[in-house]
Amino acid sequence: MTHVQSSALGYPRIGEKREWKKSLERFWKGNQTEEVLRTELKELRLKNLQKQKDLGLDWIPVGDFSYYDHVLDTAVMFGLIPERFKQKDQSLLQTYFDIARGNETAVASEMTKWFNTNYHYIVPEIDTEPKLLENRPLYYFNEAKDELGIIGKPVLLGPITFLKLAKGYEDYDAFLDHLVPLYIDVLKELAEAGAEWVQIDEPILCTTLEDKELAYFEKVYKKITREVPDLKLLLQTYFESIDYYEQVISLPVEGIGIDFIYDEGNHINALEKHGFPEGKTLAAGIIDGRNVWKNDLNHSLETIDTLRKHIKDEQLILQPSCSLLHVPVTTETEEKLAPELKNALAFADQKIEEVALLKKGVNEGREAIASAIDKQQSTWKQFKQVTGRTNPIVQEELSAWSGKQPSRALPFAERQKLQEETFQLPLLPTTTIGSLPQTTDIRKARASFRKGEWTPEKYEAFIEERTAAWIHHQEALGLDVLVHGEFERNDMVEYFGEKLDGFTFTQFAWVQSYGSRCVKPPIIYGDVAWKAPMTIKESAFAQSLTNKPVKGMLTGPVTILNWSFVRNDIEPAEVTTQIALALKKELSALEENGIRMLQVDEPALREGLPLKKEKQQSYLDDAVYAFKLATSGVKNDTQVHTHMCYSEFGEIIDTIDQLDADVISIEAARSHGELIADFETFGYDKEIGLGVYDIHSPRIPSILEMEQSITRALKVLKARQFWVNPDCGLKTRTKEEVLPALNHMVEAAKNVRAKQTTVSKR
Numbered sequence: 001m002t003h004v005q006s007s008a009l010g011y012p013r014i015g016e017k018r019e020w021k022k023s024l025e026r027f028w029k030g031n032q033t034e035e036v037l038r039t040e041l042k043e044l045r046l047k048n049l050q051k052q053k054d055l056g057l058d059w060i061p062v063g064d065f066s067y068y069d070h071v072l073d074t075a076v077m078f079g080l081i082p083e084r085f086k087q088k089d090q091s092l093l094q095t096y097f098d099i100a101r102g103n104e105t106a107v108a109s110e111m112t113k114w115f116n117t118n119y120h121y122i123v124p125e126i127d128t129e130p131k132l133l134e135n136r137p138l139y140y141f142n143e144a145k146d147e148l149g150i151i152g153k154p155v156l157l158g159p160i161t162f163l164k165l166a167k168g169y170e171d172y173d174a175f176l177d178h179l180v181p182l183y184i185d186v187l188k189e190l191a192e193a194g195a196e197w198v199q200i201d202e203p204i205l206c207t208t209l210e211d212k213e214l215a216y217f218e219k220v221y222k223k224i225t226r227e228v229p230d231l232k233l234l235l236q237t238y239f240e241s242i243d244y245y246e247q248v249i250s251l252p253v254e255g256i257g258i259d260f261i262y263d264e265g266n267h268i269n270a271l272e273k274h275g276f277p278e279g280k281t282l283a284a285g286i287i288d289g290r291n292v293w294k295n296d297l298n299h300s301l302e303t304i305d306t307l308r309k310h311i312k313d314e315q316l317i318l319q320p321s322c323s324l325l326h327v328p329v330t331t332e333t334e335e336k337l338a339p340e341l342k343n344a345l346a347f348a349d350q351k352i353e354e355v356a357l358l359k360k361g362v363n364e365g366r367e368a369i370a371s372a373i374d375k376q377q378s379t380w381k382q383f384k385q386v387t388g389r390t391n392p393i394v395q396e397e398l399s400a401w402s403g404k405q406p407s408r409a410l411p412f413a414e415r416q417k418l419q420e421e422t423f424q425l426p427l428l429p430t431t432t433i434g435s436l437p438q439t440t441d442i443r444k445a446r447a448s449f450r451k452g453e454w455t456p457e458k459y460e461a462f463i464e465e466r467t468a469a470w471i472h473h474q475e476a477l478g479l480d481v482l483v484h485g486e487f488e489r490n491d492m493v494e495y496f497g498e499k500l501d502g503f504t505f506t507q508f509a510w511v512q513s514y515g516s517r518c519v520k521p522p523i524i525y526g527d528v529a530w531k532a533p534m535t536i537k538e539s540a541f542a543q544s545l546t547n548k549p550v551k552g553m554l555t556g557p558v559t560i561l562n563w564s565f566v567r568n569d570i571e572p573a574e575v576t577t578q579i580a581l582a583l584k585k586e587l588s589a590l591e592e593n594g595i596r597m598l599q600v601d602e603p604a605l606r607e608g609l610p611l612k613k614e615k616q617q618s619y620l621d622d623a624v625y626a627f628k629l630a631t632s633g634v635k636n637d638t639q640v641h642t643h644m645c646y647s648e649f650g651e652i653i654d655t656i657d658q659l660d661a662d663v664i665s666i667e668a669a670r671s672h673g674e675l676i677a678d679f680e681t682f683g684y685d686k687e688i689g690l691g692v693y694d695i696h697s698p699r700i701p702s703i704l705e706m707e708q709s710i711t712r713a714l715k716v717l718k719a720r721q722f723w724v725n726p727d728c729g730l731k732t733r734t735k736e737e738v739l740p741a742l743n744h745m746v747e748a749a750k751n752v753r754a755k756q757t758t759v760s761k762r
């Protein structure tokens with residue numbers, strides 16, 4: 001073949017209408033057998049492959065499909081099943097789900113963010129020697145070949161990234177020495193089965209690495225290629241530029257996959273400077289695999305022309321910048337978007353179409369795709385004219401704030417005294433993170449309301465009835481600080497996206513977040529502005545029912561940004577500031593309506609941290625600025641709370657401190673307490689709730705377990721500063737799980753409180 005080729009790194013698993021999620025959940029509920037689950041998911045998997053073929057891809061990824069998560073797949077394939085899940089009398093699939101979700105006797109493995117995305121993987125726990133349990137990629141390769149005649153490109157998570165994401169091993173070198181031969185076995189079998197290319201993902205190459213770590217790549221890949229000479233290995237990186245371009249391109253593999261989108265031009269510069277090795281294949285990420293905007297085809301063609309100066313056509317593969325796991329499936333099903341907007345969007349299928357189109361433009365000449373390019377130019381033109389892209393009032397407010405540093409009137413220590421007077425809370429106050437069970441009936445009610453089957457009055461009355469019932473439950477449980485429950489919200493970001501100017505939202509543009517849980521990120525296409533109160537009615541209603549404080553609940557600016565698809569014509573930091581200004585207005589309105597505790601959640605703050613060390617500080621500074629801009633206008637005795645989840649806060653404690661929130665609640669249960677030490681080392685002095693139980697698992701922890709968790713935390717934190725709460729919102733749990741779990745939590749807090757010798761008044 002003397003032409004450039006096309007490929008993808010991975011495709012969404014969930015299906016156009018979340019068929020994947022629904023099938024899994026039926027199985028977990030016991031409403032469907034494993035056999036039916038397997039059949040349904042196979043159908044979906046084959047459909048996804050066929051679709052990619054029909055859209056014109058030469059190299060179709062196989063084995064990127066998963067029953068839950070690809071990191072967990074890798075661990076289980078290599079027999080890395082934590083001891084506590086090794087039960088004999090159940091299927092491997094059941095054990096696999098147990099590791100992800102926990103069971104009656106064992107807590108689930110920790111879950112954390114996949115690099116800087118909103119996708120969560122299960123952290124491999126290594127407490128056993130690896131052994132090959134099943135050759136997954138081989139299974140999927142054969143399936144695609146036998147069922148569809150597709151010679152796929154098996155996708156594997158590479159050994160070095162895998163180990164970097166795992167925990168529990170003592171001797172890295174020794175473990176890698178055990179693991180690599182198993183990779184070799186997998187690859188040999190793939191070669192025998194007729195695989196030509198195998199994609200090995202090593203995104204860790206885009207983070208800041210130590211020399212020692214880089215040396216592993218040389219060692220490991222030399223060994224692999226020596227042992228499996230007949231297979232072409234494509235070492236795939238994404239999400240950032242590689243700092244070690246020269247070393248990486250000379251690694252002993254047949255092909256290198258690099259990202260030309262999220263690299264700030266570094267890869268083109270490196271290519272111009274150092275060239276690309278003769279005889280190697282470059283898989284070039286030239287379509288944005290993470291955002292939802294159409295690519296500028298002319299710009300892509302220019303990039304490709306530069307690549308072709310250094311690489312022969314037959315050694316060039318065009319592809320998206322990363323797996324399409326992070327974007328929705330297709331724009332085709334969207335019926336309600338304004339056409340100017342819909343035409344500017346590209347989800348997974350449209351991105352594959354763009355790749356195929358660019359390939360055609362290169363192989364057959366630009367004229368062959370001239371009409372597609374023209375069409376796209378006029379689409380952009382129309383999109384730029386959409387009203388509300390630039391909002392003069394927002395622009396004015398932005399410039400009024402420019403150069404100013406927002407800050408609360410008094411320092412924390414003084415605010416704390418005032419707040420003590422105001423709230424009169426007991427030692428170790430108990431609270432929850434915000435959301436309460438979002439049961440099917442609530443979602444159905446909302447669906448009926450959206451379809452117009454329910455009047456607004458009927459829907460609102462239903463939400464009020466739920467809120468009132470749960471205010472009552474919370475009082476009966478004896479919680480000290482209450483929440484309204486967030487029953488009115490479909491999602492903590494989408495909800496605000498629906499109420500703020502500058503956003504639009506979709507019907508079906510779902511993306512997998514963790515396991516079967518999906519999110520539908522809203523789309524920011526213009527300047528963000530506050531239109532009208534978004535949370536006052538529900539918060540004020542809840543507060544009117546009780547004498548206990550009810551926290552007003554907002555999603556923070558950084559999280560709204562990170563969990564939306566964002567316009568790419570202005571800097572993200574500017575969008576964050578716009579969101580902060582909008583939230584500031586909401587916070588004032590809440591305060592005016594008698595809400596005295598305000599929680600501004602920032603669970604995505606850590607997630608957005610750039611992968612490169614040198615970019616991190618400026619991101620964190622922008623985050624602190626936005627949070628303070630939103631929150632610092634409130635009264636001194638109004639208590640500002642924030643919440644973060646998904647651990648790994650160690651390196652950002654400084655930033656957490658600078659947010660200057662009066663109280664932070666933080667996930668800690670799933671990381672099994674590892675986090676606490678970080679706060680001790682830092683000497684954190686503001687109030688803090690470390691999650692005492694894991695809400696992602698259906699398991700109900702005992703009083704004793706939570707008491708131990710509190711006691712452990714109190715070894716390093718003062719009782720005076722400590723709050724007791726679950727580690728995240730309770731929306732995914734049922735009432736039957738939440739009531740006993742919270743009851744145990746409140747009892748645990750009481751027991752520990754009783755043992756405290758410190759002055760019991762806060």
Ligand SMILES: Nc1nc2c(c(=O)[nH]1)N[C@@H](CNc1ccc(C(=O)N[C@@H](CCC(=O)N[C@@H](CCC(=O)N[C@@H](CCC(=O)O)C(=O)O)C(=O)O)C(=O)O)cc1)CN2
Nearest residue numbers: 118443444446447490491492493513516517518519563732
């Ligand atoms: N954006 C975001 N990212 C996040 C989180 C988050 O909360 N939001 N939390 C962390 C991840 N945790 C998550 C926890 C739960 C869910 C979750 O429950 N997602 C729901 C969808 C939530 C939603 O938007 N629901 C809508 C619509 C749901 C729906 O399918 N409705 C049906 C009808 C109702 C039904 O039969 O269920 C329909 O329209 O057809 C609503 O409530 O209105 C799901 O997968 O099921 C997602 C992420 C990190 N990232």
Ligand code: MET
Nearest residue numbers: 433434435601603729730
């Ligand atoms: C992912 S963080 C969730 C925070 C939100 N207030 C909730 O309780 O659901």
Ligand SMILES: [Zn+2]
Nearest residue numbers: 603645728729
């Ligand atoms: Zn959370």
